[in-house]
Amino acid sequence: MAKVANNKIMCPGEDGELRKGPWTLEEDTLLTHYIARHGEGRWNILAKCAGLKRTGKSCRLRWLNYLKPDIKRGNLTPQEQLLILELHSKWGNRWSKIAHHLPGRTDNEIKNYWRTRVQKQARQLNIESNSKKFLDAVRCFWIPRLLQKVEQTSAAAAAAAAGPQNSITPKFSNFTVPSVSPVSSPLENPNQAVENLSSVTSNQSVINHPTDLINISDTYVPQYMTSPNAYVNTNTVYNNQVLLNDSYNDMEGLISVGSMSYDSSLLECQMPDANWGCDDMAYTLWNNMDDIWQLREIGERGN
DNA sequence: AAGCCAAGCAACCGCATTGCT
C-alpha cells in the first residue's frame, strides 16, 4: 500500500511516462488484482500503487466500463433497448442516470448504443435526433415494435418452459385479415394522408407513412408511457405500410430477436363508424387505439 | 490478396460537481 513521505504518496514503480490507448491483458490483470486486494477508489493513488502507467481516471474508466465483475457483455436485449428509449425520452442524454436502471450496463455502452444505432435511424429519416419529431417517431413506431418483441420473446420463453403440449397462443394470433385501400403516397403529398383520415368512413386503412402520424401526434395525449396496448396499436399503423420503406425497415435490424415479423400488407386499420373531424381526430385516434385498431399476426415471415 | 470504407466501441478529454482540508 501507499506510504506517505513529506506529504507525497510514494508507491513503487511510479516513474516513467503515462501510457495511453488500449489496455493490455497485463494491465487489466494488475488493475483487477489490485482492486481485489485493496478495493476501488482513490484512483490516482491506485494507479501508481498498482504499478500502472495510467492516470487514475483511465483506471477508473477501465474498471467501471470493462473489468468490473458485474458488467454485462453482449447485445442489448429488446427489454433493455425499450428501457433506454423510454428513459431517454424522459431524461435526454443523462447516460449515467439511465444506466442506473439497467443493471450491468454502463453509461458508456448506452451512450454508444444511442449514438451508433438510434442516431443512425434519425439520420436515415432525415430528422434531428434531439428533435420532437424524432422523439415522436421513437414513441410511435420504435417503442411499439420493441414491446411486441418483448412480448414475443417472453411468450416464446414461456412456451418453451411449458413444453410442446402446453404451448401458449401468442396474444396477437387472431386478428382479422385487413382490406387495405390504396391511397396516394404521402411522400408526393405530405398532407394527403391526414386529409384521407378526415374523409374516411369505415374499415379503411389510410395512413401511409410515419411522418403523417408524427404530424398528428403533435396533439395527442401521451399515454405511451402507461399503456402498452397503445404502443401495439400505434405500431399497427406503422406496420401497415411503412415496412415497405427501407429506412424504416432498418429499425428492424436493431432488434436481434427471433424471426417472427409482421406482414405489412395484411395488417388492418379499422376506423369506427362515427364521423371523424380533423380537429379532434388525433386526440380520439390516440385515445381509442385499443378499440379501433386490429392487427393480425402473420407469424413467421414467408407464410 | 490487397485496399478502401464504414460501423462499432474502447478510451480520452474537458468541464462540472463533490468532498475534504
Added chain:
DNA sequence: AAGCAATGCGGTTGCTTGGCT
C-alpha cells in the same frame, strides 16, 4: 469560505474489425 484534489459525466476521438470491391 476558499482552494484543491478526486470523482463523475457527457462529448469526442481514433482504433479495430468486418464487409465490399
